[in-house]
Amino acid sequence: MIDNPFYSHEFHGDYDLVSIGRLDLEEGGSIADCQLAVATFGTLNDARDNAILVTTWYSGTHQIFRDVYIGPDHALNPERYFIVVIDQIGSGLSTSPHNAPDEIAMSNFPKVRIGDDVVAQERLLREHFGIETLQLVVGGSMGAQQTYEWAVRFPDKVKRAAPIAGTAQNTPHDFLFGKALVEAITSDPGFADGEYKSNADVVAGLTRHAGIWAVMGFSTEFWKQEVWRALEFGSKEEFLAGFLEPYFTAMDPNDLLCMAWKWQRGDVARHTGGDLAAALGRITATTFVLPINEDMFFPVRDHEAEQALIANSELRVIDDVLGHLGLFGVAPTFMQQVDRHLGELLAR
């Protein structure tokens, strides 16, 4: 167990740690006492039928949703809905390699799949809150993978689904992108096969990892138009050194690797012997598929191919020069689009 101050209330505001007990994992092994970090917004009604689940992305937590996505002016309106954001396993707040008990800590942490997260989340919602159905499951990137997993695994529980900038079946290109990210970290001699003493020991690897995100996370136009100037940086180097690098170097390497492994292998067709059409055919939720037009690794066409396999669905493309990391909601037009789409979806 490593004491990493980033994974704290100071940086992530209010949240609760909820134990769901023992979680047996798809790849074998288990987490004896799985704890999920949960942030809620709004009030669960007496019928317990006004809940929305928000799932989290690689390196993200509930905090970005609190800061950007959720509020009385947004479609994710806590005055109407009980909004539950559950941080994924490996996020650093929920049970993760860096905070796990010794027997599964650090390099001994078991492999976790998207399906394990969704099983854990369903149990938490049911046992802790008494929630049996969800008005909406929504998430971006790895959160989209969890959203799809929810809609395929628990079709009766999901009325609406909104995967943003992420696919139901991870693509081979995405797998290779994940591989490059993983290798940037694990190749750092300070990584020490996962048994470093502090994330600071792996700062070189985490910085290279940030550098690969710079190439793939934004669009070519983001850099060409120098959009980072709107964030009050004076050069792309300052933007890297002042934003992207500190963002990732604060994090725990094993936690990132836990999430990356999951991300690389996300695939709802595991439920149907590899048949993606059959898996997506199970979805009964009204589904809006929300790619970002400038996304370099979850491109629109990959969303389009999956959306065509979902019965009650629409493709709603978000225009954002930031590309994938438009998910941070930096562009003033990003949340306008998300709110319009989610608002229309919730009105269905």
Added chain:
Amino acid sequence: MIDNPFYSHEFHGDYDLVSIGRLDLEEGGSIADCQLAVATFGTLNDARDNAILVTTWYSGTHQIFRDVYIGPDHALNPERYFIVVIDQIGSGLSTSPHNAPDEIAMSNFPKVRIGDDVVAQERLLREHFGIETLQLVVGGSMGAQQTYEWAVRFPDKVKRAAPIAGTAQNTPHDFLFGKALVEAITSDPGFADGEYKSNADVVAGLTRHAGIWAVMGFSTEFWKQEVWRALEFGSKEEFLAGFLEPYFTAMDPNDLLCMAWKWQRGDVARHTGGDLAAALGRITATTFVLPINEDMFFPVRDHEAEQALIANSELRVIDDVLGHLGLFGVAPTFMQQVDRHLGELLAR
């Protein structure tokens, strides 16, 4: 000086090493005896006015042009033209860090710019072959950078120009991609600040470098459609292990870094105080700008923006799911398109 068997006639067929004497460099310093590797095809006519210059890309040499681009069935027809392929400085065949005399060997190799290459090439063509004008300058990727540099620096000598999948002014996104490639190599402890004893000492870094090329060099659709099957590989892992990794691990790390530094900083606007329009306005060559539609780091729109600034020019987009590395000419339709465009250009 390192003995690397890859940089030999065995792997690169016939070529000559031509000394152009002392080359003073834009960044300061000089190469006392600059040698350029040159492969020629066809016969120079008595008027010395049937020459075509082909420039080379990052990691590439004349050999790919011999194998794929040049021949009696191609627009680059040695029965009509005297075709000169000059390997760039740092290519491993021309003067390069790994083969340079001790005083500028390895980590002591001076910084070289695209402009230095073009000055060296012009001198070689004039002094060695007596060539004063070129029917065409053509090259892909970094070869496109050299093509633009030729057309801007020596407008009276270039009748036609065909930059393929590369820009006149390198983009910030491309700079960051280059940075990620560089860091994959230099972060390998075996790199030893450039003073390794063999490229084999840096195999881990070169392999990660290949892994980043896998992400950016091809398109997302290349991987999704498993186009590597057409190359008789059984899985994407086999394709990496059997093609992309051995391709790069055979090469010299310092040589790659020499080319990467140049590539990152290619910019014809250095001639005009940063004014790209003014620089491209100098071009008098009939110019066909040939992007590849699936290129992830030299995207079509970046070509389009530059083409609009060139007086006598057309944008001719090549359709190739391979993306940037379509330049290898693997797709049966690639050379058909290149030949059609170059044939039409040469008929102007």
